[in-house]
Amino acid sequence: MAKVVFLVGSVYGNSTSMAEECAEFLRGQGHESEVFSSFSLAELQQDPEAVWLICTSTTGQGELPDNIYPLYQSLKDEFPLMPDRKYGVIALGDSSYDSFADAGRMLDEMLQELQAKRLGEVLLIDACETADPEGVALDWIKEWIIHLS
Numbered sequence: 001m002a003k004v005v006f007l008v009g010s011v012y013g014n015s016t017s018m019a020e021e022c023a024e025f026l027r028g029q030g031h032e033s034e035v036f037s038s039f040s041l042a043e044l045q046q047d048p049e050a051v052w053l054i055c056t057s058t059t060g061q062g063e064l065p066d067n068i069y070p071l072y073q074s075l076k077d078e079f080p081l082m083p084d085r086k087y088g089v090i091a092l093g094d095s096s097y098d099s100f101a102d103a104g105r106m107l108d109e110m111l112q113e114l115q116a117k118r119l120g121e122v123l124l125i126d127a128c129e130t131a132d133p134e135g136v137a138l139d140w141i142k143e144w145i146i147h148l149s
């Protein structure tokens with residue numbers, strides 16, 4: 001069974017509640033899963049086995065939420081290659097912005113540069129298209145879970 005840690009970037013709480021529902025689903029399937037809204041790269045690196053599931057909204061004009069920005073900055077500054085790290089990305093946004101879901105895309109690009117291995121495709125959730133982001137994420141994670149076995 002895998003250990004999945006949700007690394008949440010959220011301003012208004014949508015990403016947090018979505019991550020909590022997905023984590024509960026994973027636990028129900030026998031995986032270990034936790035939701036973190038506050039974390040540092042140094043702390044996360046202490047657990048080399050954990051799969052990171054980035055779950056972030058985009059704010060401002062294509063910016064990262066304040067609580068996940070330090071992780072991005074540390075990855076950029078320290079540039080720790082992590083070929084053994086597995087991760088996934090759920091990116092919330094609103095396609096009426098030119099910078100649709102940029103925070104999730106930025107973190108995905110950074111982790112790709114660091115040679116981490118993405119499991120599955122990035123899930124983009126558009127607030128213009130759904131009023132039920134949790135439902136969209138749950139449908140996705142039911143498929144995504146195959147990458148954990």
Ligand SMILES: Cc1cc2nc3c(=O)[nH]c(=O)nc-3n(C[C@H](O)[C@H](O)[C@H](O)COP(=O)(O)O)c2cc1C
Nearest residue numbers: 010011012013014015057058060062093094100101
């Ligand atoms: C002030 C504000 C700025 C936003 N800026 C962007 C943006 O630049 N790009 C985008 O895709 N979505 C943007 N959004 C949409 C949010 O990402 C979306 O509403 C998301 O569901 C919020 O999730 P959260 O509650 O986890 O922060 C913005 C929303 C607000 C209220």
